[in-house]
Amino acid sequence: MSDTLRIALAQLNPHEGQVRHNLANIRRARAEAARQGADLVVTPEFSIAGYPAEDLVRKPAFVAACEEVLAELAADTADGGPGLIVGGPWADGDKLYNGAFLLDGGKIIARRAKHELPNYGVFDDKRVFDQGPAPGPVSFRGFRLGLLICEDWWFPAVAETLAESGAEILLSVNGSPYEVDKHEKRVALAVHRVVETGLPFVFCAQICGQDELVFEGASFVLNPDRSLAVQMPHFAEAVTVTEWTREGEALVCTPQPLAPEPGRLESIYHAMVLGLRDYVRKNGFPGVILGLSGGIDSAISAAVAVDALGAPMVRTFMLPSPYTSQDSLDDAAHCAQLLGISCDSISIEPAMQAFGSALAPVFAGRQADITEENIQSRSRGLILMAISNKLGHMVLTTGNKSEMSVGYATLYGDMCGGYSVLKDVYKTTVFELCHWRNANHPAGALGPAGMVIPERIITKPPSAELRPNQTDQDSLPPYDMLDAILEGLVEGEQSVDALVAGGHDRATVLRVWKLLDRAEYKRRQAPPGVKITPRAFGRDRRYPITNGFTNLIS
Numbered sequence: 001m002s003d004t005l006r007i008a009l010a011q012l013n014p015h016e017g018q019v020r021h022n023l024a025n026i027r028r029a030r031a032e033a034a035r036q037g038a039d040l041v042v043t044p045e046f047s048i049a050g051y052p053a054e055d056l057v058r059k060p061a062f063v064a065a066c067e068e069v070l071a072e073l074a075a076d077t078a079d080g081g082p083g084l085i086v087g088g089p090w091a092d093g094d095k096l097y098n099g100a101f102l103l104d105g106g107k108i109i110a111r112r113a114k115h116e117l118p119n120y121g122v123f124d125d126k127r128v129f130d131q132g133p134a135p136g137p138v139s140f141r142g143f144r145l146g147l148l149i150c151e152d153w154w155f156p157a158v159a160e161t162l163a164e165s166g167a168e169i170l171l172s173v174n175g176s177p178y179e180v181d182k183h184e185k186r187v188a189l190a191v192h193r194v195v196e197t198g199l200p201f202v203f204c205a206q207i208c209g210q211d212e213l214v215f216e217g218a219s220f221v222l223n224p225d226r227s228l229a230v231q232m233p234h235f236a237e238a239v240t241v242t243e244w245t246r247e248g249e250a251l252v253c254t255p256q257p258l259a260p261e262p263g264r265l266e267s268i269y270h271a272m273v274l275g276l277r278d279y280v281r282k283n284g285f286p287g288v289i290l291g292l293s294g295g296i297d298s299a300i301s302a303a304v305a306v307d308a309l310g311a312p313m314v315r316t317f318m319l320p321s322p323y324t325s326q327d328s329l330d331d332a333a334h335c336a337q338l339l340g341i342s343c344d345s346i347s348i349e350p351a352m353q354a355f356g357s358a359l360a361p362v363f364a365g366r367q368a369d370i371t372e373e374n375i376q377s378r379s380r381g382l383i384l385m386a387i388s389n390k391l392g393h394m395v396l397t398t399g400n401k402s403e404m405s406v407g408y409a410t411l412y413g414d415m416c417g418g419y420s421v422l423k424d425v426y427k428t429t430v431f432e433l434c435h436w437r438n439a440n441h442p443a444g445a446l447g448p449a450g451m452v453i454p455e456r457i458i459t460k461p462p463s464a465e466l467r468p469n470q471t472d473q474d475s476l477p478p479y480d481m482l483d484a485i486l487e488g489l490v491e492g493e494q495s496v497d498a499l500v501a502g503g504h505d506r507a508t509v510l511r512v513w514k515l516l517d518r519a520e521y522k523r524r525q526a527p528p529g530v531k532i533t534p535r536a537f538g539r540d541r542r543y544p545i546t547n548g549f550t551n552l553i554s
Contacts, residue, residue, distance in 0.1 A: 002142050003246040007171075008033035008041045008082065009230075011217040011238045013208040015282055016050035017062070023048070023069045026086060027076065029239050034081045036241040039141060041082045044173050044206035045150050046098065048073075048088035051175030051206065052213075057096060057128050063089045070101060070108070078106030083140060087149065087173055095130040100149050100173055102138050110138035114149040115158050122177060122213060122531070122539040125151070134158060137167040143251070146199065148172040153203075154189065156196055163197035168251050169244070170197065174205040178214040178271050179534050180264060183234070186218075191226050200224050200244075200251055207237055209278030212423075212528045212538060214271045218259075224250045231258035235270040236444070265436040268429065268532055269304070272421040273442065275530035277308035279419050280394060287313035289387055290396040291380055291414075292336060292343050294318070294328030297422060298398040299335045299453045300434050304421045305396055306447035311340040315393060318345045319380045321352065327460065334454045339447060351379035377413030385416050394418040397527055402427040402479060404526060404537060405486045406512060407519030415526055423529025424536040426483040434458050477508055485512045491535045521545045 010029035015021040026043055033041045045051050048066050056062050066088040073084055083104035090099030090113060097113035113132020117125035135158065137144040146167030152158040153172045162170065170193060176186065190201045200223050207217030221230035221242055230253060232240050243254040262270060280288060288305050292298050298316075305314045318332045329345075336343035355375050363371075388395045397417035399409045401424050409415050422430065434453045441449035476482055485504055488494040489512070496513055500506045523537045524545065535541050 005040070005141070005143055005244040005251070006036075006038045006241055007202070007244060008036065008038035008239055008241045009202065009204045009219045009221075009232060010041055010043045010047075011205065011207050011219050011232055011236075011240075012043055012047060013237050013278070014044075014047055014050040014206060016053065016210055017056055018050070019048055019065045019069045022050060023072060026073060026084070030076070030082055030084060032239045033241060036239075038082045038241050040085065041239075042085045042171060042173060042202070042204045043087065044204055045100070045175040046087040046089075047173075047206070048086055050208075050210065051087075052123070052125075052210070053089070054124070055128065057089045060091075063091050063096070067091070070103075074101075074103040074108050075106055077103045085147070085171070085173065096128070097132050098125060098129045098149060099132075100147055102140060102145075102147070104140065109140075110147075112138065112147045112149070114152060116151040116155055118151045121534070122536075123151075134161045136165045137162055144168045146170045150174045150176060153193055153201075156193065159193045159197050159199075163199055167197075167199060170194075170199050170201045172201065172203050174203060175215065176205055177531060178216045178267075180268055180532055183216070183218050183261070183267075187220065187222075187228070190220075190222050194222050194224065194226050198224060198250075200229075200253060202242075207235060207274075209275040209282075209530075211279070212275075212531045212536065214275045214530055216267070216271065216274075221253050223253055223255075227255070228258065229253040229255045231261070233259040234262050234267065235274055265429075265432055266440070266442065268425065269433055269437060269442055271532060272304045272425075272530050273308040273445065276304060276396070276419060276421050279528075280309060280313075283394075285392065285394040285418075287315065287393045288396045288419075289315045289317065289384060289391070289393045290398060290417075291319050291384055292316035292332045293398075294325075294331035294335075294457065296430055296434060296453075296457050297400055298332075299457050300430055300437070301396055301398040301421055302335065302339055302341065303437055303447060303452045306339045306341060306452075307442060307445035310446040314339075314341050315391075316341055316343045317384065317387070318343055319348050319383060320345065321348050321376050323376075327456065331454055331457050331460075335452070335457060338450075338452045338454065346383055348376060348379040348383065351382070352376060355379070374410050374413060377410035381410075381413040381416035388418075396421070397529075398422060399526075400425050400427050400430050401533075401537070402483055402486060404523055405490065405519065406476065406482070406515035407522055408476065409522060409526075411522055411525060415522070417527050420527055420529035423526065424532040426486065427479040428483045431458060431479075477512070481508070482512060485509055486516065489513055489516055490541065491533055517543075517547065520547070 090097040102110040112135045119126040146162030206215045218234045219232040395417035397420040400422040438451045
């Protein structure tokens with residue numbers, strides 16, 4: 001029996017459904033691991049298929065394609081090189097499992113099925129998979145590996161079962177989505193599994209953007225003494241070989257230099273960049289376009305787009321109305337100059353006049369109101385979508401979570417588009433991100449270093465400029481107050497009474513709650529956007545549109 005084992009953790013970026021692409025990715029990782037002398041290569045959850053595959057796994061042809069790739073990878077291991085742990089769908093009679101497979105010597109030498117199936121937030125594993133039995137260890141070249149599939153390690157039962165049946169190490173393969181501050185929670189929870197079992201713990205995760213979800217990687221290893229032996233990078237693909245030695249009855253990992261932990265704003269910014277980059281590239285768009293208004297939301301969205309895709313793939317348009325200030329015109333031009341992108345100007349005044357003339361008979365005798373404001377927004381949306389249709393570039397929307405929460409966004413207007421990087425970012429965080437990006441050049445960013453968002457854009461009062469002298473605070477509470485209330489209502493699911501007891505004004509809370517409740521129909525029609533918080537609109541938070549509940553009771 002050998003006393004040493006070299007395990008490579010392959011932090012990969014899969015392409016959902018592109019099983020041949022994923023096959024090539026896994027093969028490249030295995031070749032790199034072999035060059036580094038690895039005995040075993042561990043890949044993330046569902047690495048053959050991409051996670052979450054959702055209803056793709058209901059297609060027999062897709063499952064068959066994954067099984068073909070699995071057989072090819074198993075055959076690869078006949079070369080005497082490293083073994084492989086890969087993941088994908090496992091059809092067994094009328095059962096379909098989320099499976100993990102141990103490959104060595106040209107064969108599939110062990111299969112394990114996910115036991116704990118998450119059915120909350122963004123997860124619906126119970127809807128598409130059958131529950132696997134409680135797993136036992138798998139044997140690999142003289143070592144007994146306790147293989148867990150993501151959710152299996154979030155509860156103690158599976159890890160304890162593996163420890164009691166002779167596992168020497170807990171190996172967890174994961175498709176765990178990014179949320180701000182989630183990595184710290186993962187490490188803290190892994191410490192519990194180590195304490196409970198006395199075994200070292202390995203967390204191997206994917207790094208990618210998949211529709212609304214981002215997966216940041218950040219794979220890590222804890223030794224039996226709970227010390228952090230390995231920390232792989234956040235938001236970057238990597239293959240890291242870990243070295244294990246038996247010390248008495250325990251397997252111990254040789255410590256390595258730890259990859260740096262990004263701060264809160266840095267991690268949010270990287271998540272926005274990765275989510276947009278993968279969405280655009282994996283869906284084959286030649287680039288993105290957006291309206292650059294001279295305001296803060298469009299400015300940070302443009303910065304993220306340039307950092308994600310590079311300036312040649314980003315085009316912006318200033319779409320002025322008679323209410324657009326000279327400051328906004330200048331600020332949009334300055335922002336585009338700093339980012340190195342074009343900013344063409346197309347006046348919406350002719351469109352406003354055309355709609356006004358067409359609607360005059362119907363609107364006769366009625367005062368101008370929000371209707372005319374929405375026409376401006378919808379004129380801009382129509383122009384951007386026309387450019388998108390003609391050029392093929394995707395429209396990037398620029399609304400933030402504060403606006404989406406209270407319905408301060410126009411259907412078929414500023415909500416037009418294919419993707420939003422700010423959908424789950426509150427306005428107060430938008431301000432923080434602008435300051436952070438001006439002071440930092442993110443690793444891997446394709447945009448310029450230094451200031452990319454003019455200071456006046458950050459400091460001037462936010463305004464939609466749909467009527468003379470308009471500011472957001474004409475009709476909304478100050479953003480620090482609004483966002484605190486929204487976080488209580490959305491992330492905290494608190495009642496009005498609970499928020500009032502926490503120090504907020506009752507009338508203000510009631511007004512915000514009513515706005516939040518009434519805007520559900522708009523959010524149902526919003527484009528996808530990067531998930532940042534534990535309660536992103538969409539798959540995380542699903543409320544009925546027709547809803548008569550009164551949110552007053554704690």
